[in-house]
Amino acid sequence: MKAGLAAPSPFGAQSVSDPDLKKTPLYDAHVAAGARMVPFAGYHMPVQYKDGVLKEHLWTREHAGLFDVSHMGQARLRGENPAKSFEKLVSADYQGLKPGKQRYAVLLNAQGGVIDDLMTARPDDDGLFIVVNGACKDNDYAIIAKALQGEATVERLEDRALLALQGPEAAAVLTAHVPQAASMVFMDTVALTAFGTDAIISRSGYTGEDGYEISVPATEAERIWNTLLEDERVKAIGLGARDSLRLEAGLPLYGHDMDETVSPIEAGMPFAVGKSRREAGDYLGADRIAKELAGDLKRVRVNLKVLEGAPAREGAEIADETGAVIGVVTSGGFGPSFGGAIAIGFVPPQFAVVGSTLKVIVRGKPQKAEVVTSPFVPTRYVRKI
Amino acid sequence: MHFTKDHEWVEVVGDIATVGITGYAAEQLGDVVFVEVPDVGKTVKQGDALAVVESVKAASDVYAPVSGEVVEANGQLSDAPETVNAVPEAGGWFAKIKLSNPAEVDALMDRVAYEAFLSSL
Numbered sequence: 001m002k003a004g005l006a007a008p009s010p011f012g013a014q015s016v017s018d019p020d021l022k023k024t025p026l027y028d029a030h031v032a033a034g035a036r037m038v039p040f041a042g043y044h045m046p047v048q049y050k051d052g053v054l055k056e057h058l059w060t061r062e063h064a065g066l067f068d069v070s071h072m073g074q075a076r077l078r079g080e081n082p083a084k085s086f087e088k089l090v091s092a093d094y095q096g097l098k099p100g101k102q103r104y105a106v107l108l109n110a111q112g113g114v115i116d117d118l119m120t121a122r123p124d125d126d127g128l129f130i131v132v133n134g135a136c137k138d139n140d141y142a143i144i145a146k147a148l149q150g151e152a153t154v155e156r157l158e159d160r161a162l163l164a165l166q167g168p169e170a171a172a173v174l175t176a177h178v179p180q181a182a183s184m185v186f187m188d189t190v191a192l193t194a195f196g197t198d199a200i201i202s203r204s205g206y207t208g209e210d211g212y213e214i215s216v217p218a219t220e221a222e223r224i225w226n227t228l229l230e231d232e233r234v235k236a237i238g239l240g241a242r243d244s245l246r247l248e249a250g251l252p253l254y255g256h257d258m259d260e261t262v263s264p265i266e267a268g269m270p271f272a273v274g275k276s277r278r279e280a281g282d283y284l285g286a287d288r289i290a291k292e293l294a295g296d297l298k299r300v301r302v303n304l305k306v307l308e309g310a311p312a313r314e315g316a317e318i319a320d321e322t323g324a325v326i327g328v329v330t331s332g333g334f335g336p337s338f339g340g341a342i343a344i345g346f347v348p349p350q351f352a353v354v355g356s357t358l359k360v361i362v363r364g365k366p367q368k369a370e371v372v373t374s375p376f377v378p379t380r381y382v383r384k385i
Numbered sequence: 386m387h388f389t390k391d392h393e394w395v396e397v398v399g400d401i402a403t404v405g406i407t408g409y410a411a412e413q414l415g416d417v418v419f420v421e422v423p424d425v426g427k428t429v430k431q432g433d434a435l436a437v438v439e440s441v442k443a444a445s446d447v448y449a450p451v452s453g454e455v456v457e458a459n460g461q462l463s464d465a466p467e468t469v470n471a472v473p474e475a476g477g478w479f480a481k482i483k484l485s486n487p488a489e490v491d492a493l494m495d496r497v498a499y500e501a502f503l504s505s506l
Contacts, residue, residue, distance in 0.1 A: 053441040054416035240415070240442050310419050311439055334418040334441050341419070363421075363437065 016044065024070035025161045025218040026225055033236055041134030043071040046238040053240035057336040060207060060245055061377075064167040065237035066228050073137030074160050074215055077144070078127035079152025086120075086128065089147050091264060091283050093274030097122050102189040102202050106264045106272050107132075107140060112285025112292075113260040114267070116140050117252075121189035123200045127152070129189070131162070131213070133254050161221035166211030166245070168380060169233040174201075174212055177227065181212060186381040195224045207242065208249025208379040247342060248335045250303055250374030256314055257301065257330045257344050265292035266346065268301040268374065299327065302352045303374045304360065306332075306341035309367035312360035318345050319359040319366060326351055329360060338376045343369070386474070387490055388499035393450045394474055397490055402451050402482045404435065409503055411473035415440040417466045422458035422479050429455065429482065431489050436479040438469060447479060451489045457481040 022043045030037060035046035046068065048056060059065060077086055083094040092105030102121035106114045116136040121129045132140045137156075145154045165174055174181040178194040181201060189202035200215040216224055228234050243253070252258050252267050263285065264272040270293065277283055281290060306312050311334050318327040332343030343360060351358060354373050359366040387395045392410035396403045411417070419439040429435055429449040436447040458480045462468060469477040484490070494502060 047442075048415065052415045054418075057441070244441055310421055310437065310444065313444060334439070336441065 015039065022071075024068055025221040026068045026070060029222050029225055030068065030236075035236070035238060038239075040239060041071045043134065045071060046236070048238040048240045049236050051235070053238070053244065054336050056235065056237040056241035057244050059235050060167045060209060060237055060241060061337050062168065064165055064169040064173050064211075064231075064234045065207070065241065066225065066234050067164040067166065067237050067239075067242055068161070068225070069164050069213070070161040070218075070221065071134035072162055073130075073132040073134060073140065074157040074162060075130050075132070075141060076127050076155045076157060077130060077148065077152050078155060079148065082127045082148065082152035085148045085151045086144065087277070087283065089144060089284065090118075090120075091273040091277055091289070092120070093276045094120055094128065096274075096276060097128075099124075100188055100190055102187045102204060104272060105274075106258070106269070107143065108264075108284040109260055110284050111260075112263045112288035114254070114258045114262055114264060115143065115260060117254050117258060117272070119202070119204065121200075121202060123189045123191040123202075126191075129191075129200060129215075131215075135255060157215075159218050160215050161218045163214045163216070163221070163225060163228070164205050164207075164211060165214065165228060165234070166205045166207040166209045166237075168210060170209070170211040171382070173228065173231050173233055174214075176231070183385060184212075185385055186210075186383050195220065195227065197224075203382065206249075206251055207245035208251065208375055208377060209245070210380045210382045244333060244336060247331055247333060247344065248338050248375065248377040249379055250344070250376055252301065252344065253331055262346075263289055263292055265289055266297060266300055297349050299346045300349045300352045302327070302345055302347050302358075303372050303376060304329075304332075304343045304345060304358065304369040305338075305372045305376070306343060306360055307357075307368040307370055309341075309365060310362045311341035312343045312362050312367070312369070316343070316345075317361040318347055318369075319361055320351060321357060321359070323359065323366060325361075326358075332360075335376055342376050386496060387450070387493035388496065388502075389448070389450045389493055390502060391448055391450075393447060395450045395490060395493060397484070397487075400484045400487065401456065402453070402484055402490065403478050404447075404450060404480050404482060405478040406438065406447060406469065406473055407499070408473045411470050411477070414438065414445060414469075415442070417469040420462040420466045420469060420479070422460070422462060423455045425455055425458055427455045429453065431486075438479075439466075449482065450493060451482055451484055451486070453482040453485040455480050456483045
């Protein structure tokens with residue numbers, strides 16, 4: 001047996017011995033904890049710790065999981081009105097973003113395809129704070145800097161780490177250290193002094209659970225990581241479980257369920273296009289997105305419950321009941337909390353009817369799959385205190 | 386018991402070889418959530434894909450360490466794939482193969498050689 005040992009997909013395109021791989025400020029802590037490190041987005045990252053993906057996934061759903069997501073890009077957009085220039089590139093309403101709030105959006109190309117998905121927040125008076133995908137960050141910053149030229153600047157925050165504390169006990173854990181965390185709701189973001197240092201905390205994440213993302217200076221990261229792990233409700237969780245958690249939450253993953261050919265409407269995220277922006281139509285790719293919002297779609301994202309056989313992984317074909325290939329799986333695997341194989345894929349809209357039956361073709365075998373609603377496992381975002 | 390560099394094990398009784406993956410492989414793979422075993426009657430050559438074992442994250446082929454005909458498959462693994470993690474070198478076996486070339490077994494590593502191979506990884 002070969003494939004799975006050296007390179008569990010979608011991790012491990014590079015080798016861990018690659019000298020170009022970077023380390024997050026928590027690298028030593030991961031290795032000391034017995035993590036299995038893999039190359040991911042140009043970094044050495046923990047794919048799992050000693051408990052393994054299954055237990056780590058379930059722990060996060062029941063208690064609180066602590067993730068190192070320092071490979072992601074953090075930056076400040078500073079200037080006269082950075083939101084105004086930034087809006088040329090993104091579909092969300094950022095001029096209307098209130099202080100203390102965060103909003104999800106996609107960075108678009110001229111064809112309405114997704115260059116990256118990102119979070120943008122206004123944690124204080126210091127412009128906008130953005131978090132982008134690790135594998136995309138250099139390209140993102142170059143594109144954003146070009147668009148902001150003369151009006152605002154992109155300042156990369158390379159000296160910061162990012163931790164994610166996720167799960168039903170995350171709020172109780174964090175509130176013990178940061179009392180202000182208790183009064184935050186989903187997508188609130190504040191800059192404050194926490195753990196004795198300057199932190200930017202948002203009540204968000206990418207697991208479907210309630211939780212927080214915590215940006216801290218790199219020099220303080222290991223101390224804060226260990227402080228949180230002292231709480232018996234918290235365990236360190238690797239990227240393997242992060243991927244199965246986000247899949248169950250029905251959250252698309254950039255580079256898999258979204259890329260430069262896929263629009264945010266096809267990807268099932270119309271909320272990424274702000275209402276005021278739809279009316280103005282003043283963003284890249286607006287023509288295509290307006291048509292798609294009006295119902296003119298060639299393909300849409302579909303969530304599939306695999307009813308028989310093996311999990312359908314990325315790249316597996318999707319067929320209709322007659323066996324004709326109509327689409328492809330872009331993310332798939334086993335959902336530990338769901339208790340079975342699940343997948344995200346793309347098919348023409350007439351096949352994306354919830355309750356209907358399709359086939360996923362795994363190693364040449366057509367297996368029955370049912371179109372189901374998103375998310376696969378109910379999300380637990382705290383929208384009201 | 387004999388072993389391959391791809392971390393399969395073979396145990397021969399008479400002309401029947403029982404095949405599985407080693408404890409090392411099971412641990413590296415992580416939690417097994419699905420196993421696809423071969424159909425009885427299938428003929429395999431050494432190195433052919435014999436079974437597929439899937440963890441939460443990935444699918445991995447299990448290669449036939451010996452040539453022959455599949456005479457029995459471990460059907461219990463479809464209901465209890467976690468058996469591969471629990472007892473990889475016993476109840477977690479995948480298939481029994483009737484050897485067509487017994488000499489292939491002699492060319493595989495014994496446990497001492499396999500342990501030495503593991504420590505070289």
